[in-house]
Amino acid sequence: MKSIVKNVSWDVALQSHKCKRNIKHTIAKGDRRLxxxxxxxxxxxxxxxxxxxxxxxxxxxxxxxxxx
Ligand SMILES: [Zn+2]
Known part of the structure; x- marks a missing residue:
């Protein structure tokens, strides 16, 4: 069965980096991210x-x- 959300999941940042949608948002190391x-x-x-x-x-x- 085809899923429209098969490409979306949670994972955890291995290092701190900027959010792809807004560079003012920072994802910290260990944070959950989409x-x-x-x-x-x-x-x-x-x-x-x-x-x-x-x-x-x-x-x-x-x-x-x-x-x-
Ligand atoms: Zn963001």
């Missing part, structure tokens, strides 16, 4: 952006379901 695979690349997002990204995704899915 990992999104895009082709051969992986993007990592802080929890604040993860919530926005996931909620936007859910909203999009709900819109699509509403159009069934």
């Amino acid at each position: 990992k999104v695979k895009e082709g051969r690349n992986e993007s990592h997002y802080c929890m604040q952006c993860a919530e926005t990204i996931l909620k936007n995704g859910l909203s999009k899915v709900n819109t699509l379901i509403g159009d069934i």
Whole structure:
């Protein structure tokens, strides 16, 4: 079965780095982060952006379901 969220998961930052969505956000070493695979690349997002990204995704899915 095809999943629309197969490329999205949680992982833990092995070192401190900037959030992919907003460079003002810092993900600290050991912090949980949202990992999104895009082709051969992986993007990592802080929890604040993860919530926005996931909620936007859910909203999009709900819109699509509403159009069934
Ligand atoms: Zn962020």
